[in-house]
Amino acid sequence: MTKRPGILLAAGAAVAGLVTAAPAPATADTGARATTRLKWTDCGTESYPRLQCSSVSTPLDHDDPSGRRITLALSRIPHTAKTFQGPLLVNPGGPGGSGLSMAGFVASSLPKSLAAQYDVIGFDPRGVGRSRPALDCVPKYFDPVRPVSTPDAPGVERANRNRARAFAEACGRKYPDLLPYMDTVSAAEDLDVIRGALGSRQLNYFGYSYGTYLGAVYGKLHPERVRRMVLDSNVDPDGVWYDDNIGQNHAFDARHKAFAAWVAKHDATYRLGTDPAEVERAWYAMRDAVRARPAGGKVGASELEDTFLPGGYYNGYWPRLADAFARYVHDHDQEALVKAYERFGALDTEGDNGYSVYSAVQCRDARWPRPWNTWRNDSRRVHAKAPFFTWNNTWYNAPCADWPVEPLNPVRVSNRALPPVLLFQATDDAATPYEGGVTLHRRLHGSGLVVEQGGGNHGITLSGNDCLDEHLVAYLAEGTVPRGGGSRADADAVCAASPEPRPLTGEAAAKSARRTGSGSRGATLHGLLGPRG
Secondary structure: OOOOOOOOOOHHHHOOOEEOOOOOOOEOOOOOOOOOOOOOEEOOOOOOOOOEEEEEEEEOOOOOOOOOEEEEEEEEEOOOOOOEOOEEEEEOOOOOOOOHHHHHHHHHHOOHHHHOOOEEEEEOOOEOOOOEOEOOOOOOOOOOOOOOOOOOOOOHHHHHHHHHHHHHHHHHHHOOOOHHHOOHHHHHHHHHHHHHHOOOOOEEEEEEOHHHHHHHHHHHHOHHHEEEEEEEOOOOOOOOOHHHHHHHHHHHHHHHHHHHHHHHHOHHHHOOOOOHHHHHHHHHHHHHHHHHOOEOOOEOHHHHHHHHOHHHHOHHHHHHHHHHHHHHHHHOOHHHHHHHHHHHHOOOHHHHHHHHHHHHHHHHHOOOOOOHHHHHHHHHHHHOOOOOOHHHHHHHHHHHHHOOOOOOOOOOOOEOOOOOOEEEEEOOOOOOOHHHHHHHHHHEOOOEEEEEEOOOOOOOOOOOOHHHHHHHHHHHHHOOEEOOOOOOOOOOEEEEOOOOOOOOOHHHHHHHHHHHOOOOHHHHHHHHOOOOO
16 A cells, blocks of 8 residues: 555645644643553554554443453554654444454555554454454355345245344344344444543544444544544434435435446447446346346346445446446356456355344344334335335345344434534435435534535545545644535535546556556455445
8 A cells, every 4th residue: 555646744725715723732632641551462464564453341231331341353553753643543334344454544545644643543343353252143144046135026025024034033042142232322432442441531533434423423422532533424313224224225226327327438348338228227137137047056136236236335346347247248148247246245254244233233223113014115115216226225124123122212413512523425425325414514513524526435535536635634634624615505625526437448447447446545445344334
């Protein structure tokens, strides 16, 4: 990893509409001590050779601090500069995403002189990854070939419903002592345990996707312990979690249409039609074909949806997805679909763990409908307008209809006690639609909202957009937030969207791979973000 070119530590001075904050002291007043309760050991990787690892014990039940304890896995890239701004905790979202590699990614993606001022701290939230215990309710739950998602034939709805109910029951049998404490409030209290173990009176926080909600909840519980907070691709706090998922269904359908339009634009490469509607028809015909005969015995209709869903998170995947799409349509190349599925859609043991935690947290956090008719009627209504993702998403979340633990009430995150928070949001984000960023901006008094106009990716900072990163750097360096300098009434600053990818042919392929492909920073980030954001 190399430092992104063109991003300067003093970038805030060059950005219109910014309010200059007071210079940071030589050492930020976070209360951080030279020694802490944690013992760090080297655990460097080829990508992040300076990475260190540790762990911390935290109460399973924060209302019973002397009771059973669990362990959280931590990672760190330590500061090296004389100016020390304290710990920067980073979270990739999910819920269920492992954050251990995020410390290395963030530290290597920020300008070196700025990253050197922070202890960048990654962590696996409770139940995740190397934290113990780690959840895995039903190993290989997503192994192919699963029932088709759209219940348009006898028995399909019953099969999916039974699978989801069996998953919920298995979680209840396997983890009856853990599930009552798998929730965002408990995870937020864990952040405070980490802060205390680091020996710091305050923390800095940087969260993507679900990590924005985790950060907002922490800020509600402990506003005086927040020094700076960056929230990228924001969960709508008013919709957790049933209504937010319905919003996703519409937004992912729109992103799938954007993918079809991009394929049509590059018809000279893919030969699937110059009309986006024609491309969409070809995609749904492909789904019908693999439903009848799964490609390579692995990729049925549900697996195909899983494979193309990541394109709704990150358009850097579009060229490879379009290539597999075209190969199947023109040459009936089943291996192309299988390879795409294995790269983008298939889940391994880490994915099984992530889904178990995702379900445990979202089902516990808030009330979901219990009558199945509510789910059925809502899904039918939304599917009529947004057929790409609706039923797939319904079954992904359906264990919550039978979850064995009573739900909590969502946290009201409205906050006037926090220091200025910096929010980033793309207008066409599918996983966390734009309205959620505007809502959270209103809820967090004094926050600044930076919008990527026309951007459709989920997770937009440290992904190649220099304008966005200039705002991020100015904030982490000096606490500078934009104030009403944007071209949108609901934003404080607006950045143009990053360029779309190019098809993977010739020199364009090399340039696209460097900018958006497997070796790019954007692809690296999106590989780290948690299950379904």
